[in-house]
Amino acid sequence: MKKTTLYLSIAAAALFLSACQINDPNNYYEIDNTPPAPPEGLVVYNGDNRADIAWLHNRENDVAGYNVYYSDTYDGRYTLIGSTSDNYFIDYEAANGVETFYGVAAYDYNGNESELSYDVAYAIPRPEGFNQTIYDYLNYPNNSGYSFTSFSSVPYDDLSSDFFFENYQGQYYLNVWDDSDIQDMGATTDIYDIPFAPETGWSSTKDVRAIIGHTYVIWTWDNHFAKIRVKNITRERIVFDWAFQLVPGSTMLKPKAGSDVRKSFKNIVEERKTKRSE
Known part of the structure; x- marks a missing residue:
């Protein structure tokens, strides 16, 4: 299983919003703790000191965007490199001749983040x-x-x-x-x-x-x-x-x-x- 890093800022923001709604007696709010499904169809295209990453849009209506991660190995520790609301991302820091694996996680408006995509997607950029x-x-x-x-x-x-x-x-x-x-x-x-x-x-x-x-x-x-x-x-x-x-x-x-x-x-x-x- 791929490993992801929890980002306390996202979790804290979600808890804060939830607490505000629960403590208001005049407002009923149903807490959403269900993360989106992992993105599918991840593909990576080689470039010259870059890697172009694309995937299928999630079907959930409450998906706010996607976090893109990289690792030296498929089963290694993945580090966040960027976020996007689209289903496409370009890693301009990819180095020629270096094998890099990528994973994408979807997140919703309540701060729930999915597991990383399961696809084996990697690039070895070349001149x-x-x-x-x-x-x-x-x-x-x-x-x-x-x-x-x-x-x-x-x-x-x-x-x-x-x-x-x-x-x-x-x-x-x-x-x-x-x-x-x-x-x-x-x-x-x-x-x-x-x-x-x-x-x-x-x-x-x-x-x-x-x-x-x-x-x-x-x-x-x-x-x-x-x-x-x-x-x-x-x-x-x-x-x-x-x-x-x-x-x-x-x-x-x-x-x-x-x-x-x-x-x-x-x-x-x-x-x-x-x-x-x-």
């Missing part, structure tokens, strides 16, 4: 960027790759390069090295449409067709997940939005690369030419 540009590796090799570690463009063959752009005979590709994976998640409205990385379905050729409006998930060589959404493509460059998870995935799920030496790009190009012509 994101917009309108990043990289170029075709054949003509601009020094600015054709992108590194999520440094949040910047790098040479396509740099060891920190997580993916790079290719214009292959008028068809556009996003390429990763043999120690990484990539998958086309299809057309999306924005970078936030894909909340989680897939477990299967990675490209066996280590490349995907680059299509405007599509979002792609990348499993990096150092066991992190990232996503990019293509916004514009020309013969020379590609423009995309990105988000990168700082917390590494389980090494049992995807082992780290066993060597700093990647397969020679010449061999990779020949393999891809053969597969694309099939």
Whole structure:
């Protein structure tokens, strides 16, 4: 059971109002000691140094608002971070790369507070960027790759390069090295449409067709997940939005690369030419 902190000010105010009504012989007042039900449907959305929290409105007519709490663990001690009369709250103090659990309690006009929501709702905020540009590796090799570690463009063959752009005979590709994976998640409205990385379905050729409006998930060589959404493509460059998870995935799920030496790009190009012509 989640633990909450009782706030004496709320309880004292409720008792004061109750006492005033009871001591007045000309006024009958029925004391309401029944708290609302715990809120349901709690969900949390990752952002860049923020977490967006939403839930379903309670059905009780006397609900005055909601208290939002956070904790380091689901079963830990929860601390109040804010209150709202709406069913939406933004935690602007959430830190990138830090796992935080959230709970919400409803309170009524008599100061009764519900138990915390039972949903397992947590966020691990991550950095994101917009309108990043990289170029075709054949003509601009020094600015054709992108590194999520440094949040910047790098040479396509740099060891920190997580993916790079290719214009292959008028068809556009996003390429990763043999120690990484990539998958086309299809057309999306924005970078936030894909909340989680897939477990299967990675490209066996280590490349995907680059299509405007599509979002792609990348499993990096150092066991992190990232996503990019293509916004514009020309013969020379590609423009995309990105988000990168700082917390590494389980090494049992995807082992780290066993060597700093990647397969020679010449061999990779020949393999891809053969597969694309099939």
